[in-house]
Amino acid sequence: MSAEQPLTEALRAVDQATTSDQLMKATAALVRCCDLKAIPKLLEVIGYNNPALAGLAVSGLIALGRKAAPEILENLDPQNYGARAWAVKALAEIGDSCALETLINAAENDIGPSVRRAATKGLGRLGIADHPALTTDEHQRCLRTLSKACTDSEWIVRYAACVGLENQIQAGDQGFSEGTSRIKRLASSNEPVKVVRLRAALALERLQIQ
Amino acid sequence: MIESTGEGQAIDEQEALKRLEQRHDASDRYYAAWWLGHERSRHPRTLPLLKAALGELFETTSPPNDDCRALSLNVLRALAHLDGSEAETEILACLTHSDQQIREEAARTAAAASLHTAIAPLCASLSNTSTHNDRLLEAQIEALGELAKPSETIIGLLTPFTDSEKPLIRSAANRALLQITDDSSWSNAFQALVQHPSAQVRRGVLLDIGAVGWLPSLTMIQTSAVENSIKLIALRGLAEHPRGLGAAGVSEQEACNLVLSAMDALL
Numbered sequence: 001m002s003a004e005q006p007l008t009e010a011l012r013a014v015d016q017a018t019t020s021d022q023l024m025k026a027t028a029a030l031v032r033c034c035d036l037k038a039i040p041k042l043l044e045v046i047g048y049n050n051p052a053l054a055g056l057a058v059s060g061l062i063a064l065g066r067k068a069a070p071e072i073l074e075n076l077d078p079q080n081y082g083a084r085a086w087a088v089k090a091l092a093e094i095g096d097s098c099a100l101e102t103l104i105n106a107a108e109n110d111i112g113p114s115v116r117r118a119a120t121k122g123l124g125r126l127g128i129a130d131h132p133a134l135t136t137d138e139h140q141r142c143l144r145t146l147s148k149a150c151t152d153s154e155w156i157v158r159y160a161a162c163v164g165l166e167n168q169i170q171a172g173d174q175g176f177s178e179g180t181s182r183i184k185r186l187a188s189s190n191e192p193v194k195v196v197r198l199r200a201a202l203a204l205e206r207l208q209i210q
Numbered sequence: 211m212i213e214s215t216g217e218g219q220a221i222d223e224q225e226a227l228k229r230l231e232q233r234h235d236a237s238d239r240y241y242a243a244w245w246l247g248h249e250r251s252r253h254p255r256t257l258p259l260l261k262a263a264l265g266e267l268f269e270t271t272s273p274p275n276d277d278c279r280a281l282s283l284n285v286l287r288a289l290a291h292l293d294g295s296e297a298e299t300e301i302l303a304c305l306t307h308s309d310q311q312i313r314e315e316a317a318r319t320a321a322a323a324s325l326h327t328a329i330a331p332l333c334a335s336l337s338n339t340s341t342h343n344d345r346l347l348e349a350q351i352e353a354l355g356e357l358a359k360p361s362e363t364i365i366g367l368l369t370p371f372t373d374s375e376k377p378l379i380r381s382a383a384n385r386a387l388l389q390i391t392d393d394s395s396w397s398n399a400f401q402a403l404v405q406h407p408s409a410q411v412r413r414g415v416l417l418d419i420g421a422v423g424w425l426p427s428l429t430m431i432q433t434s435a436v437e438n439s440i441k442l443i444a445l446r447g448l449a450e451h452p453r454g455l456g457a458a459g460v461s462e463q464e465a466c467n468l469v470l471s472a473m474d475a476l477l
Binding site (some may be wrong): 026049052054081085106113114118120121129155156159160163193195198199202 | 250409435436437438439444446448449466467470473474477
């Protein structure tokens, strides 16, 4: 039996699935292959407007790690912002610095709030923990975009920006005074949405900022 | 019509007020009404102009023409974002208007404006609403959930809808009864509803749980087969107005931290 066989079979099973249950099982098998050649099919599946299925496919993309990032980047679907949000989420979780430009562009300009949200979350994690370090310039651009996202028109993007800034400041950017003042503003009565104020207050408490 | 107005162009508050006030270009007025609500306008002329525009609906006894009807719907939506109580008389009149969609939008606006005077007309109207008119039923049931205090009458009126064959009506009725009574037995139905094969139903159920702020359903929201953007909206409700803390066995502070950390994970 060749090593290709489970992959070929899983790809065929996805194509031949006629019920959502079959599609879930086939996609799970494809994810288990843990093969870079599964990427195009996983990206196709996340565009089917089925959240449970998309979540599964995204977990498969994340499991493939940094090597998957370039192909995900090349195949972002300009027509389908639901699919784009999932793909950006995968990129954000993988945290490869080659995704920096895409994440900045998506966070600042994408028309889909869920895409801006996922990209903003990703920027909050770049260069942190087991993610590869960013250069100083990359890091500054990342922080600038997070600061800008604090004034997004959608509450959930401002929420994600607050989480992202907290992470980045916690990871070593205590000197980033613009970030802390942005979080303070989100915690104040200037912010109309209560849950954003609650999250910003929690960030200030964790960062021990008065 | 659309070409002449430049719909979608960036306009400011003054321009929106001017467009709403004039009476010859209907689509300009339609857009202006939406704009004032979307921007949460607090200009002193905003509410009087919206109130007057809604009043036009009652200038004749015949059914409104398409322009008047469309404008009224947008005015009602705008009032849901502003202080709708200023237009209490007009909103109450809309609750019993001959047009179904106007009644539906008025129910939402009355709930958003906390108009307790709307309870009696809503109850009367709900008893007469056709069971085929799902959207109107949902809006009326949900409005009563927001506004009504617990009483035998209101519980008796809403309870039959928990056996509706339509899943979203069942969900709305359980949501309303849970809001009114705080009795956790009304949350039991969500468990099955959230597994419904239709994604649209699952989304609606999550939004209903969020509207109540029912904290014991936190895990159910997290693990449901619904896109994260809807889960996040539902969780916002749990964070902003949590209920069922006793049933969940947590303090308000613990509840808030649990919900926020669930939201962080779903971004």
